[in-house]
Amino acid sequence: MRKRIAIIGGGIVGSTAAYYLSQMPNADERDVVMFDDSYGQATKAASGIISPWLSKRRNKQWYNLAKAGAKLIPEIANATHMNSEIFDHCGTIITRENESNLDELYLFAKERTQVTPEMGKIQKLDRKAVQSQIPILTNPKSGVLVSGGSRINGALFCQHLISIAKKNNLTVHDGRARLINDHTISFKEQSFEFDRIIVATGAWVKETMQPLNVKVHVRPQKGQLVELKVPDFPTHENMPVMMPEGEYDFIPLGHGKLIVGATHDDNKEFDLSKEASVDNQLIDSAQNLVSGLTPTDIILSKVGTRAYTNDFAPFFGIVPNHDNVLIGSGLGSSGLTTGPMIGKLLAGSAIFGGHPDWKMYEKPISNYIS
Incomplete structure (x- = not known):
């Protein structure tokens, strides 16, 4: 039976999740649909530096996540043949x-x-x-x-990964989608059913999650x-x-x-x-x-x-009491570094299910969602 997975948001988290959902085992047995309203999206306005190692942040989970992201991004760039306009290992x-x-x-x-x-x-x-x-x-x-150290163009990075995923199992709908319940998304007066839903709408995540009566503590x-x-x-x-x-x-x-x-x-x-x-x-x-x-x-x-978030840390994972909805937000100014790793982890969770232990990368998700 084919598995249907939705992604709401095509920024750094959503685009990387789409890429991995198109590359992980049995990609031909699942359909992935992205709903992308890019209005105000941080990634598409961002060009950034990938060099987290000398940060003096005391949050060890953030540093582990950023360090893993800084290692992952060159691997993605190499595997997908990114040019230097998208990603450059320049120091x-x-x-x-x-x-x-x-x-x-x-x-x-x-x-x-x-x-x-x-x-x-x-x-x-x-x-x-x-x-x-x-x-x-x-x-x-x-x-x-x-x-x-490296530099990265956020918009081109996302476009590149989405274009690869579209060749395999990804369909993209441009515009704003609305959650109805744990399996249903409304888009342009049509309803779509999914097995799992990944919410990656950045600063707009509070609005996205309102229909599920879930409060997300981001600003x-x-x-x-x-x-x-x-x-x-x-x-x-x-x-x-x-x-x-x-x-x-x-x-x-x-x-x-x-x-x-x-x-x-x-x-x-x-x-x-x-x-x-x-x-x-x-x-x-x-x-x-x-x-x-x-x-x-x-x-x-x-x-x-x-x-x-209030403690400047990103959060991601399964939404409490909503096992079929995954979320990633609160990335702040380090989103180009941490976002790809979050997207990869969410993609794996969407496919394999369960409740993975990510405490080395983040504080409890309940700190940010109620």
Whole structure:
């Protein structure tokens, strides 16, 4: 008997789940249907850095999840033949203003490489060495290079995985779907029945789960980033990304393009308007590293809405008292790193059932759902 699985949401979690549902054993014996209303979706507005290893977060479950995600994403990229526009193993530079803080960061990185080989090679770089790696910088800072770091384009990553899944067993419906019960989804005045349903609607998950009388404790956060025109260095099209101390993420794309951001605005919630004042804020940050940038250098500006929990940790798994509904949300600003691992785990659970033990990756799901 064929198994029918639904995915509500085509962002980083939903698209990765769809990919694995098309690749895991007996894929030809199941039908997967995705309902994707991409309005405000965080992933489609995101370009990010995959380099979680030097985070000082005390949440060990989050670190285990992020570390697993940072290992999984290059595996997906390699298996699916992603090009460098989607994913690039370019390395990450983390800067520090104070020399003693830089030494502390370097020693911390060297220590973590002992148990995390995917971090790659660790180097301490002075200002001149950083500039040689990223020549668009006019005011470089000293930093630590982690060669295993990467950059990722969220929208292209999702599109790539969905296109692969569609060749196997995935059907995609564009638009907003509504849960009726544990097995039924309403879409454009039609009802669809499924064996399992994966809910991956990010900041909109509270609204998605309302028909089941399930309360999800997440809050929305607006994020905005800019892509800027910068000098092109043809011999350095594959520059490391940078996490500069006190500034927004700095993501050179090569070919005279640079992404800066994204911001974190808790007050604007679902407001998806592009704000010129925020663009200027991002440019001011970039100017501390690259002199001469102005608003005329903006190529485009993107806005999305992230989902956050009160303790900044993601949650995922089977919805309590609803064994056929799975959920993943609360990814916050690390969604591009943690989302693929969550999608893979949810896909496996949707196929094989049961109540898997994921406590090494997350706190009890009941902390976030009532």
